[in-house]
Amino acid sequence: MGRVRQGRGQRAEIASNKMARRDAILAAVALTLGATTVYESSKLPFGTIHGPGPGFFPWCTSALIVLLALVLMVQALTGSSAAGEGSGRIAKVALLLVVLSAYTFLLDPLGYLICTFLLVLFMLRVLDPQRWTVALGMAVITAVGSYVVFAFWLSVPLPRGPL
Numbered sequence: 001m002g003r004v005r006q007g008r009g010q011r012a013e014i015a016s017n018k019m020a021r022r023d024a025i026l027a028a029v030a031l032t033l034g035a036t037t038v039y040e041s042s043k044l045p046f047g048t049i050h051g052p053g054p055g056f057f058p059w060c061t062s063a064l065i066v067l068l069a070l071v072l073m074v075q076a077l078t079g080s081s082a083a084g085e086g087s088g089r090i091a092k093v094a095l096l097l098v099v100l101s102a103y104t105f106l107l108d109p110l111g112y113l114i115c116t117f118l119l120v121l122f123m124l125r126v127l128d129p130q131r132w133t134v135a136l137g138m139a140v141i142t143a144v145g146s147y148v149v150f151a152f153w154l155s156v157p158l159p160r161g162p163l
Contacts, residue, residue, distance in 0.1 A: 037061075038059060043055070110159075111162060113143050113144070124138055
């Protein structure tokens with residue numbers, strides 16, 4: 001009986017090592033592409049937060065990719081990945097895709113604020129369960145904060161909905 005448990009532990013360790021190696025390779029590729037894009041987009045006019053130039057969005061996005069790739073690289077090399085394993089992850093991703101599809105269809109009738117609030121609340125209560133106070137607070141902050149950034153600072157027309 002001890003041998004069976006030991007065998008399962010070894011298989012899990014081997015799978016974990018493969019996953020860590022795969023994560024490290026993915027992080028290296030993302031880091032390379034992100035750094036190249038940061039360099040290339042820095043050649044374009046950056047602009048300001050109130051008047052973004054053509055290099056603003058590519059530079060900010062690629063800098064975020066570099067940062068996330070570094071986090072993934074550190075997690076892969078230190079073995080401290082917080083990601084779950086197994087089919088549960090696939091089910092969560094599939095569920096998130098369904099909810100994101102619903103978000104796009106409900107955006108016009110419900111408006112940006114309500115849809116974004118519900119999306120963030122769903123992610124924080126269902127996909128990564130958090131306490132209600134945390135989930136509600138983060139959903140409000142995210143919806144209102146992103147609305148202020150896009151609607152007021154960047155003057156992006158967003159669906160208003162009933163509010």
